[in-house]
Amino acid sequence: MSTTPGPRIVLVGPPGSGKSTVALALGERWQLAVRDTDSDVEATAGKAIAEIFVADGEPVFRALERDAVRVALEEHDGVLALGGGAVLDETTQELLTAYGAEGGTVVFLDVTLAHAAPRVGFNQARPLLLGNPRAQWQALMEARRPVYERLATVRVLTDGHRPADVAELIEQELAVLRRGEGNPS
């Protein structure tokens, strides 16, 4: 296993890719603590994300999120799930690039619209998807895909896999990478 300081693994990807759920599955599988920056932001703000968007606006949410990611990368050593848009922040991009370069694992949980749609149900809990949720999701995925791909050290397509199976796929991918680097697992 990696001796890189910071989280054992960081999950990125669009809403509905399963970051929060797969983080819990990985935590269970590896017996590691699980942290989610969306929960950290809600705890700091004392309100739900949708409420922050409505009452304070997206820029306030993004600033809270930037701080939450920085702190979690510094002090969390288990499984870390980010919010889907966290990677758009430049500081966060720099931190994740450095983390990856030092041997950290950033997994891009990929998913197609057809599989993301039934998962998120496109309800009120995700304020960015209000209006025309499918079109919004597609537009944000198109804009973000290059960023997810650039920052990730591993990509796993989650279509048709249950969360526990995605956790297993991630473990398999990491084992393949370790073998490629000449390290016995």
Ligand SMILES: Nc1ncnc2c1ncn2[C@@H]1O[C@H](COP(=O)(O)OP(=O)(O)O)[C@@H](O)[C@H]1O
């Ligand atoms: N691989 C999966 N297959 C089916 N449903 C999933 C999968 N991953 C997550 N879900 C469900 O989809 C919803 C959104 O998952 P979540 O983990 O919150 O995604 P994210 O954090 O990436 O937005 C949840 O209801 C969750 O139970």
Ligand SMILES: O=C(O)C1=C[C@@H](OP(=O)(O)O)[C@@H](O)[C@H](O)C1
């Ligand atoms: O994609 C985004 O910009 C967002 C994704 C959400 O997290 P999930 O990706 O965990 O749903 C949450 O951070 C917020 O609603 C904004």
Ligand SMILES: [Mg+2]
């Ligand atoms: Mg989430």
